[in-house]
Amino acid sequence: MAINDVIHHLPMTATPPDWPGGYWWHWLFFTVVLIGFVLAMVMGAIYIERRVLGRMQSRLGPNRTGPFGLLQVVADGIKLLLKENIVPSNADKVVHVLAPVVALVPAMMIFAVVPFQDGALLADLNIGILYIVAISSISTVGVFMAGWGSNSKYSLLGAMRNIAAVVSYEIPMVLAIVGVVLVAGSLSMNDIVLAQNIPFILLQPLGFLIFFTAGCAEINRSPFDLMEADSEIVAGFHTEYSGMRFVIFYMAEYTEAIAISAIITTLFLGGWRGPLLPPWLWFIIKVIIVFFLMVWTRTTLPRVRIDQLMALAWKFLLPLALVNLFITAVQVLVWPDGLPWLMVVINIAIMVILILIWSKLFKLGWGRVEV
Amino acid sequence: MTTTEMALKTEPFVLNIGPVHPSTHGVYRMRVTLDGEVVLDMEPVFGYLHRGVEKLAEERSYTGFIPLTDRLDYIASMSNNLAYCLAVERLAGVKVPERAEYIRVIMAELQRLANHCIVVGAFFNDCGAYFTPFMYLFREREKILDLFDMVCGQRLTYNYMRIGGLSQDIPDEFLPALKKFLPQMKRFVDEYECFIKQNEILLARAKGVGILSRETAINCGISGPVARASGIKWDLRKADPYSIYDRFEFDIPFGEAGDCYDRYRVRMEEIKQSLRILEQAARQIPPGPVKTEVPHLIRPPAGEAYAHIESPKGELGFYLVSDNSIAPYRCHVRPPSLINLTALREMVRGWKVADLIIIFGSIDITMGEVDR
Numbered sequence: 132m133a134i135n136d137v138i139h140h141l142p143m144t145a146t147p148p149d150w151p152g153g154y155w156w157h158w159l160f161f162t163v164v165l166i167g168f169v170l171a172m173v174m175g176a177i178y179i180e181r182r183v184l185g186r187m188q189s190r191l192g193p194n195r196t197g198p199f200g201l202l203q204v205v206a207d208g209i210k211l212l213l214k215e216n217i218v219p220s221n222a223d224k225v226v227h228v229l230a231p232v233v234a235l236v237p238a239m240m241i242f243a244v245v246p247f248q249d250g251a252l253l254a255d256l257n258i259g260i261l262y263i264v265a266i267s268s269i270s271t272v273g274v275f276m277a278g279w280g281s282n283s284k285y286s287l288l289g290a291m292r293n294i295a296a297v298v299s300y301e302i303p304m305v306l307a308i309v310g311v312v313l314v315a316g317s318l319s320m321n322d323i324v325l326a327q328n329i330p331f332i333l334l335q336p337l338g339f340l341i342f343f344t345a346g347c348a349e350i351n352r353s354p355f356d357l358m359e360a361d362s363e364i365v366a367g368f369h370t371e372y373s374g375m376r377f378v379i380f381y382m383a384e385y386t387e388a389i390a391i392s393a394i395i396t397t398l399f400l401g402g403w404r405g406p407l408l409p410p411w412l413w414f415i416i417k418v419i420i421v422f423f424l425m426v427w428t429r430t431t432l433p434r435v436r437i438d439q440l441m442a443l444a445w446k447f448l449l450p451l452a453l454v455n456l457f458i459t460a461v462q463v464l465v466w467p468d469g470l471p472w473l474m475v476v477i478n479i480a481i482m483v484i485l486i487l488i489w490s491k492l493f494k495l496g497w498g499r500v501e502v
Numbered sequence: 503m504t505t506t507e508m509a510l511k512t513e514p515f516v517l518n519i520g521p522v523h524p525s526t527h528g529v530y531r532m533r534v535t536l537d538g539e540v541v542l543d544m545e546p547v548f549g550y551l552h553r554g555v556e557k558l559a560e561e562r563s564y565t566g567f568i569p570l571t572d573r574l575d576y577i578a579s580m581s582n583n584l585a586y587c588l589a590v591e592r593l594a595g596v597k598v599p600e601r602a603e604y605i606r607v608i609m610a611e612l613q614r615l616a617n618h619c620i621v622v623g624a625f626f627n628d629c630g631a632y633f634t635p636f637m638y639l640f641r642e643r644e645k646i647l648d649l650f651d652m653v654c655g656q657r658l659t660y661n662y663m664r665i666g667g668l669s670q671d672i673p674d675e676f677l678p679a680l681k682k683f684l685p686q687m688k689r690f691v692d693e694y695e696c697f698i699k700q701n702e703i704l705l706a707r708a709k710g711v712g713i714l715s716r717e718t719a720i721n722c723g724i725s726g727p728v729a730r731a732s733g734i735k736w737d738l739r740k741a742d743p744y745s746i747y748d749r750f751e752f753d754i755p756f757g758e759a760g761d762c763y764d765r766y767r768v769r770m771e772e773i774k775q776s777l778r779i780l781e782q783a784a785r786q787i788p789p790g791p792v793k794t795e796v797p798h799l800i801r802p803p804a805g806e807a808y809a810h811i812e813s814p815k816g817e818l819g820f821y822l823v824s825d826n827s828i829a830p831y832r833c834h835v836r837p838p839s840l841i842n843l844t845a846l847r848e849m850v851r852g853w854k855v856a857d858l859i860i861i862f863g864s865i866d867i868t869m870g871e872v873d874r
Contacts, residue, residue, distance in 0.1 A: 184633075188634050189641055190637055284517050353630070357856065363630075430634045431631075432703055433707060434629060434630020434707075435707070438854070439707075
């Protein structure tokens with residue numbers, strides 16, 4: 132077998148192999164691969180973020196540990212592992228200790244339904260996207276446990292902000308997903324990728340913007356990072372964490388960022404589809420591109436305030452998401468067998484017009500005193 | 503709706519911000535009473551950096567105190583040097599050579615640029631723009647520090663000015679370097695402004711936030727860019743020209759609303775005006791000596807003197823009492839940071855925690871000067 136075949140046909144198939152207990156081999160294999168993939172991607176993401184931040188801020192970024200500073204993440208990890216795990220004396224100890232795990236595990240579980248190749252995923256659930264929406268909200272519980280269990284006012288403020296943000300942003304996010312589901316005609320992640328002869332970022336440009344914004348808000352990426360706003364409430368919910376538990380929170384944060392990037396890739400960028408390169412490589416490249424966008428916004432924008440965050444969700448994103456859903460539904464009704472290329476132009480035009488109108492109606496600093 | 507009408511009983515809680523906190527600009531501490539996110543009251547606590555500088559002055563010679571003035575407002579050491587030297591010169595009646603006056607003005611204005619670079623950068627940092635605006639301003643500040651390094655070999659605490667002039671003349675390569683730097687800085691400021699001046703998030707965060715009314719500002723004795731942002735056209739360089747400021751053409755930028763955004767705008771405009779002064783000074787600077795001969799252990803005649811300058815943060819004054827000995831009988835500093843801070847409580851009430859941070863950041867304080 133040529134090496135090319137090996138690369139293109141990694142042992143990733145939806146149907147379990149024919150050997151005895153093949154079903155369980157499939158599960159075991161994918162679980163190991165996924166955990167490895169997630170950990171590697173998290174390390175890569177941290178490295179990329181720090182280097183890109185450095186580059187954009189006209190400084191060097193980490194470049195001392197290993198070639199190009201590649202081992203910086205490892206060095207930081209080892210340092211944090213060797214540190215003492217401090218539990219505040221008046222903390223709710225069980226909750227405090229459990230919180231990082233509750234935050235990390237759901238973020239990792241998202242990858243169970245993300246396809247790396249046609250049919251190459253842990254579980255091809257026919258309600259894949261619904262599963263993601265359900266699972267991703269559980270991380271919030273971990274964050275609130277951390278805020279409550281630390282017995283610190285900074286942590287509690289951060290956790291309260293997080294709950295408020297997630298509750299608000301879940302709604303436009305899900306509505307944006309519904310638009311994609313309508314066009315694709317399926318809730319399965321694999322089928323959604325297969326349906327994207329035209330990437331949905333072109334057919335659903337407004338949905339993409341809404342999902343990206345809401346996704347950033349849900350995973351505390353700037354400019355919506357006010358749950359751990361370092362200049363205001365020190366580190367938000369993980370102020371009181373140190374050592375390994377801090378590492379787990381840190382990992383959870385980046386796992387969520389990678390997960391949102393992977394979901395955006397799958398829903399809007401055509402997932403693993405692409406010419407020449409093997410599918411899984413396409414998938415990783417697209418994930419990194421989306422993650423880069425997040426880093427870019429982080430270096431560029433100031434942070435919004437909590438009431439502005441709420442206003443943006445309820446007054447800007449939600450109406451737009453509803454309008455987007457309505458327009459998509461009408462389009463799908465007219466062309467039940469898939470939208471034609473013409474709709475790309477029309478939808479982009481609709482997006483631009485809607486955003487312009489809404490920007491006139493809604494200003495972020497609504498209610499700010501004009502003197 | 504008041505608290506009693508609500509079904510869920512809530513009560514305000516006290517949050518302690520500082521003395522060690524990412525955005526208290528040193529070791530400032532605020533005891534904030536919060537109702538959820540809303541600031542009900544703020545109680546300032548300072549003194550964590552108190553070193554007794556004013557008392558130390560009584561134990562030192564007049565010249566020996568100059569290095570300590572560097573440690574007051576360590577962001578703008580040159581201004582402190584200048585204010586102190588002016589006070590001693592007024593006390594002892596020493597004349598300063600013209601070339602030294604020009605170099606002093608150049609240094610003071612460069613220091614204003616460097617200070618405003620840090621303040622504006624830190625203000626954006628407080629707004630949550632993760633270090634990017636800060637780092638770019640810091641890069642420009644590095645160039646100014648290189649210039650300072652050239653004249654006195656120091657980058658933070660310069661100890662450059664002396665009673666009756668300067669410690670040494672500027673090197674030959676200084677003026678060409680300055681003339682090269684000025685247009686660069688001008689271009690940079692314009693570019694920087696076009697990036698962030700109209701940013702929607704910045705407008706939403708800073709416009710109309712933390713309003714300091716004209717009356718409050720005057721009553722609290724606020725000075726500097728904070729006062730000018732509230733519409734008070736008060737700049738000691740024009741109001742009571744010291745050194746040779748009356749020879750230069752420049753405007754006093756001032757705001758109207760007195761909010762955080764205006765304070766930021768005033769500082770950026772001041773950078774442009776400082777560049778104008780620097781251009782004129784670099785063109786006009788005459789040759790000559792840079793120091794009047796003054797005895798090292800100077801004994802000013804008994805009496806008192808007060809000299810004030812427009813430091814980057816506001817009116818910086820030194821009040822000296824002499825008893826004809828080699829050390830001041832009493833030295834008092836009028837620190838703009840401390841006095842500008844007195845209005846903070848009025849400014850933050852009713853705003854949210856996030857606003858508290860940026861209002862505080864927009865005042866521009868250095869703890870070394872607040873606590874002394």
